[in-house]
Amino acid sequence: MLAASALLVTGGCSADAGGSSGGASASAAASGTAAQVSPSAEETPPAKGTVTVVRTVAEGLNTPWGLAPLPEGGLLVASRDEGTITRVDSETGKKTELGEVPGVSAAGEGGLLGLALSPDYASDHMVYAYFTSASDNRVVRMIYDPARPAGDQLGAPDTVFKGIPKGMIHNGGRIAFGPDRLLYVGTGESGDRGLAQDKKSLGGKILRLTPEGDPAAGNPFPDSAVYSYGHRNVQGLAWDSKQRLFAAEFGQDTWDELNAIAPGADYGWPTAEGRSEDTRFRNPTAQWHTADASPSGIAYAEGSIWMAGLRGQRLWRVPLKGTAASADPQAFLEGDYGRLRTVVSAGGDKLWVTTSNTDGRGDPKSGDDRILELKVS
Numbered sequence: 001m002l003a004a005s006a007l008l009v010t011g012g013c014s015a016d017a018g019g020s021s022g023g024a025s026a027s028a029a030a031s032g033t034a035a036q037v038s039p040s041a042e043e044t045p046p047a048k049g050t051v052t053v054v055r056t057v058a059e060g061l062n063t064p065w066g067l068a069p070l071p072e073g074g075l076l077v078a079s080r081d082e083g084t085i086t087r088v089d090s091e092t093g094k095k096t097e098l099g100e101v102p103g104v105s106a107a108g109e110g111g112l113l114g115l116a117l118s119p120d121y122a123s124d125h126m127v128y129a130y131f132t133s134a135s136d137n138r139v140v141r142m143i144y145d146p147a148r149p150a151g152d153q154l155g156a157p158d159t160v161f162k163g164i165p166k167g168m169i170h171n172g173g174r175i176a177f178g179p180d181r182l183l184y185v186g187t188g189e190s191g192d193r194g195l196a197q198d199k200k201s202l203g204g205k206i207l208r209l210t211p212e213g214d215p216a217a218g219n220p221f222p223d224s225a226v227y228s229y230g231h232r233n234v235q236g237l238a239w240d241s242k243q244r245l246f247a248a249e250f251g252q253d254t255w256d257e258l259n260a261i262a263p264g265a266d267y268g269w270p271t272a273e274g275r276s277e278d279t280r281f282r283n284p285t286a287q288w289h290t291a292d293a294s295p296s297g298i299a300y301a302e303g304s305i306w307m308a309g310l311r312g313q314r315l316w317r318v319p320l321k322g323t324a325a326s327a328d329p330q331a332f333l334e335g336d337y338g339r340l341r342t343v344v345s346a347g348g349d350k351l352w353v354t355t356s357n358t359d360g361r362g363d364p365k366s367g368d369d370r371i372l373e374l375k376v377s
């Protein structure tokens with residue numbers, strides 16, 4: 001099972017590695033790979049999409065960051081600044097605090113960030129969390145027992161991976177299990193831009209780990225958790241229907257990026273921000289001025305990547321053909337709900353999106369922060 005998944009991932013990548021960093025050749029390679037995987041042509045979504053806000057799922061959340069839909073229904077949401085995990089009933093909006101994650105040291109952009117459920121959640125009930133501690137950024141896992149009293153439902157944390165550089169800014173923080181059942185971790189260069197190109201540093205990287213926290217077999221660099229490098233601050237991770245990984249990251253003051261991630265590839269920071277002519281670097285699938293995006297979470301639905309913009313206060317739709325954008329990105333909800341932090345698939349054409357107006361950089365209104373349910377196409 002693992003070997004087959006690894007082969008699939010490696011296969012996708014060698015096809016990509018053959019191309020130059022140019023968007024056209026990368027997309028041609030990716031389409032070729034997709035055609036081999038499935039005999040039916042890969043469908044391209046319409047150039048223009050739609051977003052309908054179905055309802056507000058929950059209100060009154062403090063600095064919501066990680067969001068993990070539970071298979072039994074409901075959502076887990078992390079509070080960056082309080083260091084707590086809360087379950088939201090997705091029907092009624094009722095909130096139940098699971099408990100506080102011990103050791104969270106919230107300051108600046110750091111705190112309790114990403115959440116992910118174990119690939120064996122049905123049997124092990126394990127919740128993974130990425131947080132900023134007093135000394136570093138790290139990933140822990142805890143057993144979640146909803147039968148225990150509210151506030152006391154999290155077991156003692158088991159540290160899975162530590163030593164990721166921390167800072168007041170650029171702490172990364174998104175974690176997600178891929179279709180290969182491995183744990184992907186988006187990190188930031190913690191404000192020390194040189195770390196992004198240093199393959200020995202865990203900052204400014206996407207990492208790939210086993211559920212136990214070891215570097216995954218088949219990672220591009222020997223005995224290393226590093227999967228891709230040259231990133232500034234990765235806060236969005238999602239896979240498309242062909243199991244290709246995409247990641248969003250913040251630019252400095254020029255270009256935010258959505259990238260198609262290939263193992264071992266260099267995404268250019270700090271030498272390049274956005275597209276460049278330098279063939280050492282992978283060019284983004286799409287890029288935005290930082291005032292229009294400043295992206296955190298991403299999700300895949302209905303043939304497009306959906307990207308939440310903080311400073312941009314909007315949800316971006318990037319329709320895909322292979323790993324390229326098939327049409328210009330399109331913005332939704334612009335300014336309607338303020339800053340948007342996290343977006344996850346709610347199945348089919350539904351998404352859950354969180355606002356981020358209580359994060360110290362927003363203008364909180366009554367009811368902030370909230371989780372919205374969207375219907376998209």
Ligand SMILES: [Ca+2]
Nearest residue numbers: 267268269274
């Ligand atoms: Ca880049």
